[in-house]
Amino acid sequence: MSVDSARRAPSPDEFRAAAESFVEAAVADSEDGKAFEFSEREDRVTLFRGATAEEARRSCEWQRKVFDAGFGWITGPPEYGGAGLPSRYERIYQEVERCHRVPSRSPLGVSLGMVFPTLRQFGSETAKQRWLRGLRRGDVVGCQLFSEPGAGSDLASVSTKADQDPATGDWVVTGQKVWTSGAHYSDLGLLLARTSDGERHRNLTAFLVDMHAPGVEVRPLRQMTGGADFNEVFLDGVHIADENRLGEVDSGWQVALATLMYERGAIGGSTAGGSGLFRLDRIIAWLRDLSCTGDPAVRQAFARVHTGLTAAKTMRARAEAAVKAGTTPGPEMSLSKLALTANLAALSDLVATALGPRLLADTGEKGTYSWSEFVLGVPGMRLGGGTDEIQRDIIAHRVLGLPKEPGTPKSNRT
Structure with a gap:
């Protein structure tokens, strides 16, 4: 699908068909070694794997191909290179991509989720003309x-x-x-x-x-x-x-606050879309491979993951509706960050319950010890994007309107 055809507002069915055709062709090319190389580091599950410059290059290469096909900035204004379509088209494309093995955009998370929207909101026209399209296309990180x-x-x-x-x-x-x-x-x-x-x-x-x-x-x-x-x-x-x-x-403090809200929204969005670590169909298949779906403790742990993701998805939909109405992300985005850490903790508990000792002892069995680094990394997410404690303070004071705690008298400070 070209950008020009996107501007003619295809029907959702036409758009989905075009997206599926594009992604399937791009993935087929990659599997033939003609377009993209995929990371081979899939033998472990981790939150802080440390993206390399080569992985960033692959992400940018994929983003450029997606952008040039008309799917890189679906909701963006045409004057900056966007397709100018409603947000429901963005969700359709994301659904299509999740069904295929495409290069990870993780190395572009900060670029697209924080730097880009902040520039769009606060940048001069000169800066927008210089950087917006490049950031969105993956020419600039x-x-x-x-x-x-x-x-x-x-x-x-x-x-x-x-x-x-x-x-x-x-x-x-x-x-x-x-x-x-x-x-x-x-x-x-x-x-x-x-x-x-x-x-x-x-x-x-x-x-x-x-x-x-x-x-x-x-x-x-x-x-x-x-x-x-x-x-x-x-x-x-x-x-x-x-x-x-x-x-x-x-x-700049107002710019910083907006960036942090975009950051929390971007981080929290990963727990609301049912992608990556939170693909429920893959989790179910993995549990079946382990032959533990009949274990009551495993079923209860899975239920906590499922309900947490469902709640996060509903909350995310409300946030997207507010943005669509022209509202800048506000302090309520701290809820998305807290939802992420809670859902990661629930997934960590599910993994530990399902694997038992195999989480810590490398038996060579696929999909067991490879989760150990993920479980060890989950507590670190309580710090990234602002600590959970900071998020709770923001929600208490700026969302719920609760009074701040009384300050400590200077004479009692050490």
């Missing part, structure tokens, strides 16, 4: 430069400094960022920096920074699993044109 060694959950305390050159209007940035997922294969960074000595939350500005610019250095952070999905990034006198500023000067 984005990462998030928020956290610092001294600013994690307390993001407003970032110390990376951006000073504006009065002669050129450009900004010069110096500082350090940490825990940056995918920085080692990214082209564009979404940066939060301090731009004045003003009041807290009103002295920050957001920018887009070229990750290949002079003064940008990326260093991998090696995990105990052997991967290096996270990085620390050093910025030493990096120049950023003012046209790559997001939002107004000293109003």
Whole structure:
């Protein structure tokens, strides 16, 4: 299906047929070795496997093919390269893709789920024209430069400094960022920096920074699993044109909040679509292979996974309806993040219940010990995208309207 045909608004049935034809042909090409290579690292199930630059290349290659066929930005405005179709067409395409073995878009999660929508909401027209289509097509990969060694959950305390050159209007940035997922294969960074000595939350500005610019250095952070999905990034006198500023000067906190809401929505979305780890049909088939579907404990554990996914899917549908109505993702997106960690914990419990000792002892039996890294990684998701505790605070104060806890008197602080 071409972008031009998408603009003529095909019927849902016509759209599904075109999507199935495209995906089936692309997958057939890949299996013949003519188009895409797939990762062979499927002998283990893990949350933090550390995407390599080669895996990112495969993701971008697939994204470009999807985009050029008219399915890469189904709901986007035509003037930026989108197909201009309603969101139900996006869901149809996602359903089609889930039925086929296609390259993972995991390396593009931050790029498409956080950097892209933030740029679309806050970027200058020049920045949008330069970066939007490239991000969506996979020509450009984005990462998030928020956290610092001294600013994690307390993001407003970032110390990376951006000073504006009065002669050129450009900004010069110096500082350090940490825990940056995918920085080692990214082209564009979404940066939060301090731009004045003003009041807290009103002295920050957001920018887009070229990750290949002079003064940008990326260093991998090696995990105990052997991967290096996270990085620390050093910025030493990096120049950023003012046209790559997001939002107004000293109003970066609002940009950061929007990005975090997009992040929580993107993270939580993985538990609502029934894809990847949460494909129920695959989980059922796996349990049948283990001959444990008659075990009452396994059945109860599976029921918890099923109900959690069903609830998350319903909540996700409400969030998508709000976005369709023109509402920016708000604090309620913290519920999506909490749903993800709860459902991952439920899946971890199901795996441990079904496998027993085979989870920890490698017997060579397929689909047993390969889950051990996943179970060990689940607690880490309680930290990613904002800790569960932070999410509960946001929900309590900004969704439910509950009062904040009374502060500790300064005289009692240590």
